[in-house]
Amino acid sequence: MTSLDDLPIRDDLRGKSPYGAPQKHVPVALNVNENTHPIPEDVAHDIVARVAAAIIGLNRYPDREFTELRTALARYLGHDLVPEQLWAANGSNEVLQHVLQAFGGPGRTALGFGPTYSMYGLLSSGTGTGWIAADRDGDFELSPETAVAAIERHDPDVVLLCSPNNPTGTPLSLETIAAVADAARGVVVVDEAYHEFADPGTPSALTLLEGRPRLLVSRTMSKAFAFAGARVGYLAAAPAVIDALRLVRLPYHLSALTQAAALGALAHADEMLAMVDEIRAQRERITRELRGLGFHPYRSGANFVLFGGVADPHAVFEALLDRGILIREIGLPGCLRVTAGTEAETTAFLEAMASFAPSTAANA
Incomplete structure (x- = not known):
């Protein structure tokens, strides 16, 4: 029987293991x-109704630009964001994959601060991007000085900041994020997958977007929205960044059913986040x-x-x-x-x- 080693896979993928818990x-x-x-019952019924309505039109491709969803996401995030600044995909992993496809690739590097989300390295490998794991401070903290020193040492094309960090849970200060965004030559992605669980009043990196066209803030509906099975992630950035992500996404990558379900959840955001x-x-x-x-x-x-x-x-x-x-x-x-x-x-x-x-x- 043929094994993986017998197949002509890329040399840089040999010996690697897939993500898995x-x-x-x-x-x-x-x-x-x-x-x-669990999702509240009344919300679940509304989502089911929206998905059922979408099924009637499944003979047609979905809205390629998922305009209604981007509008709803901009409304949810606030911070004066407009739909043209929003992107979405099948989970935040696909959002990050789009970023690495557009701004990483062969001959380019991505940098994160380990230990951090293991998918960063795997996504980098999958897109042919070199992965650099820089060190943190004690107790998994990350100061502006430590972060900027790593940026200056390695000069990466993509920086991935997990805020709060996974798997350590460590919060990341806006001071550190701003210092990295201002020091980096390439794009800086702040992965706020768990932001809704931060202590009340904790500011988001969304407050730093103005005047920083290479700063991107990623979120997900998997965690706080109890929507892990729906696979919906999204990102806020300058409109030009969104245009770059269009270059690498697959056509019609967000199904009509996914869009309908996400719109249903966002319509009940307060209840979903209760x-x-x-x-x-x-x-x-x-x-x-x-x-x-x-x-x-x-x-x-x-x-x-x-x-x-x-x-x-x-x-x-x-x-x-x-x-x-x-x-x-x-x-x-x-x-x-x-x-x-x-x-x-x-x-x-x-x-x-x-x-x-x-x-x-x-x-x-």
Whole structure:
């Protein structure tokens, strides 16, 4: 039987592994930062009605420019954005792929600050873009000085800033973002996939767009909107950047069904986001109680918590899985990551973690 090694794939893809988190059916799944709260029933019915109406016209191609959706996204984001400044695709991963196709490629480089979202490196490889992982400061923070020094050292064509960072949850200051945007020669993408979970009043990088034509701000509906299965990501930038992304997208890349579903969710944005406060409360509860157990939770502005102080992360991961609780091994020594779920899910996780507490081991 032919194996992957027998096929004439690109040399730069040999030996690489595809992105993937464990997909297991368990009672408590807290491993991929989904919003574990269900879509409100009345909102679901409206979305179903909109999708049903779209089905009648599936014999025709969808609106290639998804004009109504871009208008709704601009309205949702505010900041005086207009539809011409909005882009959307099948998840923010495809949005970022479009950016790398347009501004990266062979002979060009993309830079991020590790540890960060693993798809950045994979998307770079897939587009023939060289990937540079620069270092962060202690506790996964990123100061303006550290960030600008990396930009000046490597002179990348694309900079990817995850704000807050995944997998660490670390918030990123506007000061650092502005410093990078002003220092970089190429485009700077601020990935705000988890921005809605930040502490109230936390400013968005959208406030920095004016006067910075090479600054791009990416978002997703997967997290706060509980829309992971719909695959809708979007981006705000100068109209010229949107024109560049048109050059690389596939024709009619957003289906009529996707557009209809996204419009339905955005029409009920307030209701869809009503669970964000509860998720934020569970995140703070996880941080507080893990610290009380003797673990080291890191600062998080997302819907998850990275925590250290785990003597054997894989053993704890497997023990939790045996109890029907799935969290995430991310390869950082002594660390695991858990999504902030419902109150019941959080309780199940914390009760299970109590038996692995460093403080418990110290007193044994």
